Amino acid sequence: MDLLSIKEMESKYVMQTYSREDVLLVKGQGCLLYDDQGNEYIDMTSGIGVNCLGHNHPKLVEAIQDQAQKLMHCSNIFYSEPMVLVARELVKATGMSKMFFANTGAEANEGLIKLARKYSQDHYGKGRYKILSLVQSFHGRTMMTLTATGQDKFHHDFDPFPEGFDYVKANDIASFLEKLDDSVCCVIMEMIQGEGGVLPLEKEFVQTVAKICKERDILVAVDEVQTGIGRTGSLFCYQQYGIQPNIVSMAKGLGGGVVIGGFLADKKCSEVLTPGTHGSTFGGNPLSARAAQTVLSIVNRPEFLKEVKEKGDYLMDGLKNIASSKIKEVRGMGLMVGVIVDPEQRTQYVHALRHRGVLVLTAGKDAIRLLPPLIITKEQIDKAVSSFQEVFE
Known part of the structure; x- marks a missing residue:
């Protein structure tokens, strides 16, 4: 046609x-x-x-064809090898602890927010729930991630939005400290604001935010949906900023064209989500995980x-x-x-x-x-x- x-x-x-x-x-x-x-x-x-x-x-096409002939989907009720191998690769490459598999960047960030709030509620009760994100950020198009997105143009037509979000000016520590109160449980940042206009964050700002959050046991989450999987010259962009986040989300490049996403959590956060608290029918799907396995085997080399x-x-x-x-x-x-x-x-x-x-x-x-x-x-x-x-x- x-x-x-x-x-x-x-x-x-x-x-x-x-x-x-x-x-x-x-x-x-x-x-x-x-x-x-x-x-x-x-x-x-x-x-x-x-x-x-x-x-x-050729390597990606061959892997997808091979996996499609074996097992495309089986649900997370059962074990599958490709998912586990991808998780192992990502954990070893980052020093994080465990991986949760989802489908899209928005879904990964949605799960990240749930993890952050549950961690805070488990340790501090119901009073700490607020997520701070940056002005000009973009974190997805679900209702939760749309609210986390720090751009006014996206905040129309869909009221009421979920509560518990506020926005900090990028590269402005004074703005960050002004919004940092006892209700904050997590700060989420893109190291380079892609949708916002390809705006790299200043290293000093990122490191100062991470230091303050660590002192107060506020989780630091990095959205690597666009910047991850080698895009900026390291497997994840945060690795060039000298910080170790608590949670890292990813999607886009991970499957090389096959739909896959998810997030890594450090040791402190890796046991927060327990059976029944979160899930994804297609998360870790054998076909998408085999694609991710192939992508990482090529990209994750010095x-x-x-x-x-x-x-x-x-x-x-x-x-x-x-x-x-x-x-x-x-x-x-x-x-x-x-x-x-x-x-x-x-x-x-x-x-x-x-x-x-x-x-x-x-x-x-x-x-x-x-x-x-x-x-x-x-x-x-x-x-x-x-x-x-x-x-x-």
Whole structure:
């Protein structure tokens, strides 16, 4: 079917919750995507950070095919090997204690919040329940995680919202201390606020918050849904900030395109959720866990992560060298990059890049967001940067 036919059917049968780009994608190979007209695009989106190994990766495809022929789902009433192996890999790589498996980032963060509140209630009674998050944060679209999201534009139309949340200005210790009272049980942070505009937190702020929380037995949770699984040049971004969180959520890149999420907990928090207090029908599903197992076997290696850092620096250097006042700033870490432009012109730039064979994302008010597959080559980066140069110079 062609693009026009698909668009007509989509408008008739699918709820209109997305403003889609005028492209019908039909296949992908590595870091390249192809539409129904045979046009080739460099993928600088990774499905919003999901396809960390690109498209049609042979090892990932082989693992999924093999697992599909054995066991796709069996529920958590029984044991399955892939789930346990993924948990072991993540625990050993982080020094955390145990893993809970879910499906999406929002579901992972929802479970994280439940764990934090139960920990506090178990130790301090019902008075400590408040979750502090940061202004410009994004933690999901369930009612609970939407409330945790520190952006006013998401806080409309769905009243009443759950209680027990407040917001702190990022990189502002005074704002944090102002909101820190006896009702707070947990602080949740993204090391780089992706949806907020690719905004890295300052290391001093993160470390000070972690230190104060540790002194008061307030849990520190890090949302690594977008920044995790090698995206910033370490398995998790917090590992570059010199802190050890109590809880770490993840999703997106973990399955390389197969739906999976979850969160790690440290020793202090790993026994809080007991049988019956939390669950997920598809959590740890053998097919998704086998995909995650394969992703980690490739990504969680020092040489691979080093290359991500190098390619991220190479990409940002190339973008910074474009001689144009239209690019106000280039920021990010690893292969998570924001190109800051005039918000009124941003859509025009995105379309111009697409016509030159580069697919990009947006974030915040003024960022063009780049989340290419972690396997992107320097040659492909050069081509993408050349397209940016044509658009902006």
